[in-house]
Each structure stands twice: as structure tokens, then as C-alpha cells.
Amino acid sequence: MTSADTPRAARPYGDAARAHASGPAARAAATRPADPRAVALLPGALLPGAPRPAARTDDPELAARAAELVRDAVLGDLARRVVAECGADVGLVGVPELLPGRGRGDEGMVLRHWAGTRADLLHNVAVPAGLGLGGRALVERAPTWVPDYRAATTISHHYDAAVAAEDLYAMLTVPLLDGATVHGVVYASVRAVVPFGDVRISAVGALARAASRALAGAAAWSRERPRPAPARALTPREHEVLRWAATGRTNPEIAARLGLTCNTVTGYLKSAMHKLGVRNRTELAVAAREAGLVR
Numbered sequence: 001m002t003s004a005d006t007p008r009a010a011r012p013y014g015d016a017a018r019a020h021a022s023g024p025a026a027r028a029a030a031t032r033p034a035d036p037r038a039v040a041l042l043p044g045a046l047l048p049g050a051p052r053p054a055a056r057t058d059d060p061e062l063a064a065r066a067a068e069l070v071r072d073a074v075l076g077d078l079a080r081r082v083v084a085e086c087g088a089d090v091g092l093v094g095v096p097e098l099l100p101g102r103g104r105g106d107e108g109m110v111l112r113h114w115a116g117t118r119a120d121l122l123h124n125v126a127v128p129a130g131l132g133l134g135g136r137a138l139v140e141r142a143p144t145w146v147p148d149y150r151a152a153t154t155i156s157h158h159y160d161a162a163v164a165a166e167d168l169y170a171m172l173t174v175p176l177l178d179g180a181t182v183h184g185v186v187y188a189s190v191r192a193v194v195p196f197g198d199v200r201i202s203a204v205g206a207l208a209r210a211a212s213r214a215l216a217g218a219a220a221w222s223r224e225r226p227r228p229a230p231a232r233a234l235t236p237r238e239h240e241v242l243r244w245a246a247t248g249r250t251n252p253e254i255a256a257r258l259g260l261t262c263n264t265v266t267g268y269l270k271s272a273m274h275k276l277g278v279r280n281r282t283e284l285a286v287a288a289r290e291a292g293l294v295r
Helices: 024-029 060-086 131-138 160-165 198-221 236-245 253-257 262-276 282-291
Strands: 090-097 108-115 126-128 145-146 170-178 181-190
Touching: 060 090, 060 108, 060 181, 060 198, 090 262, 108 131, 108 181, 126 131, 131 145, 131 170, 131 181, 145 253, 170 198, 181 198, 236 253, 236 282, 253 262, 262 282
Parallel strands: none
Antiparallel strands: 090 108, 090 181, 108 126, 145 170, 170 181
């Protein structure tokens, strides 16, 4: 069995304009370089010796555009570095977006950046929260991995055709976290059945942390509010019980209105609290409104 625990030593995150390795995978990963002017807009710019902006702009449209350029440069470079520095055959980055036909509290992501792919079946693919390995990492906010994606029993298999077209087996996904905010998910995939060891997981995690820091800086510089992490999808009944609880109804009142027992209502509320990461009814109501689940 081939070892998956032999990445190159990771270098400090930075210059998106250089290709950091040789060989077919690295050459396939090298795409157009990031614009140093865009990266230099970020406070404490990642490029050594990069020029600093003389003054901060008050034009919100320009600031948002600058932040978008930085995000694209950082995330595109992240996909390339996963291949060049961590021994992966394919690097992908999913960006949180509100997917068509889904509510505000049930977001997902779209695979917007890639390196090392042979086809385009994984390009611009929508991944709802909870689906596939990346959707699971998006919800759980923790690294997830499988030695053989196609044989894994712990994930959904909505993307098997695209994964098979790329001849991918082992896969690692790491969320890009900044506090409670998820800026995206980075994938490291290998065209072999291999175990992921601590060294490789640590190497990809280090790149993810550096990218998250850069993205947080870009958002702060542009005075944007980053998207909140998507909540785990509630079932229709959980949503219905939550909607009544948010109006101040007691459990017996909700039970009588919906034809349920009090214990059943309590169970639905506890499940909703767990999915939204809150501890009591007050926090549940606030979180539900912020997520757009109730009005």
C-alpha cells in the first residue's frame, strides 16, 4: 500500500505566482498567477516586500471588489499548493454560496477552484451542506477523510460519477475556519487507495489555517461581514416545531396545535438546538432568525 503521509515540507503561505514543485501533477496545478497588486491590498500582505496601500479607500464597491480579488488569489493558490506541497493529485476548494432552491439557513458551497484535474466534472459543482465528504466537513467544521471514497459507508455518494471520472480514491477535506465563520473547504485527493496520516493532515491543515487568516483579513479590510457557517438542515417537522417555539409557545401548546406529544416536541427542539449549536430556547430563537429559518 502506498503511504499518503509523505508531503513536502510546507512553506509559509504566500506568493501565488510561483509554481512550487516539478513533475506532472505540479505542472498541471500551475495556472495563471495571482495578481500581486490584489494581494498587496491586504493588510500585512502575504507577498514579501509587497507595496502597501497609501490610504484606505472609503468606496465600498471598490473595497468589495478588492476583497474578491484577494479571495480568488488566495483560494486559487490554496488548490495549487495542496497538489504542489502536500502530495495530492487533485486540489479543490469549495466556496460557501446560497444554492438555488435553498433557504438562507441551508447553504452549501460551490467548487470554484481546482488544480490537477483531468476533466471538468468537478468544476463549479454545487455541494449542499451535509452531502459528500466536503459537505460533511462544511457542517461538522472539522477535517474528514476516507482512504477509499467509492467504498466509504460514512458519506453520501452523490458525486461518485465525477470522482470516478477523475480516478480518485483517497480524499481529505479541511474547512477554512475563522472563529465561527467557515470561508470554505479545501480538498486533497489522491488517485490511489491510501491512508491519510498525521503528517499530511497537518500539512493541509496548516495551509487551510493560513488561507483562513488571509481571507479574514480581506473581509475585515473591505468591511464585509463573512457568511455565517451553514446550519445543519432541519427536518420539516423540526422546522415546524421551531417556528412555533420562536413565537413563544410552550411545549404543551405546540403539542396541542400539531397533534404531537410533549415528549415528541421536546425531542424535536433538542435536535434543532444541537444542529444550530445553541443551549436553550432563547438562543435557539435568535439563531433561527439569524439563519433565516423564522421571521
